[in-house]
Amino acid sequence: MTSLPWLETDELWFPPAEEALEDPDGLLAVGGDLSADRLLLAYRNGIFPWFSDDQPILWWSPNPRCVLIPGEIHVSRSLRRTLNQRYFRITADQCFSRVIRLCASTRAEGTWITDDMISAYSQLHRMGVAHSIEVWNPANELVGGMYGVALGRCFFGESMFSLETNASKVLMVHLANQLRVWGYQLMDCQVESSHLLSMGARTIPRTEFLSILRACVDRKPDQPDWAFSWQWPGPEV
Structure with missing residues (x-):
């Protein structure tokens, strides 16, 4: 090699x-x-x-690199019905530690999220750079989540877990809609999967991905407090 x-x-x-x-x-x-x-x-x-x-x-x-352009999120007819039922409640930065640990422990194929990784990203969270998005069911149980890194107008998704049907899809719709409102240019998904592609993600050449980064990682999002006091619109946005 x-x-x-x-x-x-x-x-x-x-x-x-x-x-x-x-x-x-x-x-x-x-x-x-x-x-x-x-x-x-x-x-x-x-x-x-x-x-x-x-x-x-x-x-x-x-x-190539798998990315989701926030305005290109795909919402199927069945997922739209789920969103309109408002069964799930979405929050952000409410329990980062629980989210990253569940991302690590719920993967049947094993995980790369080692204790050292948890410690490192928890430090980024304390710095206001890494964020968690949480999905709660009506019983106020944490049934889905994602964590990732936000720099400028780019969000780098790291890992996601889902314990109830459609929890991860609802999360993706909410996140993509909020990123679009804030003027984000992309959500980095790293490597493609059938789940991501079904939600509207696509692959682009690494050269294009790096060009977007150079243009966007130093641009503040369209919100008064760009240090991420995340507020969530409804799924109809």
């Missing part, structure tokens, strides 16, 4: 995302740490960490 750059913990840098391997798709570098400064540098440059407990930290920038 082609030799990959090894990142030392005392040096804050990444190779250009364009230098990522084609096989495995997007693998760019190894090592470093999960400090807030390194994570923010990674996201600003289209890079994210993805590894398991028995591996060193692996950094990725796949090509």
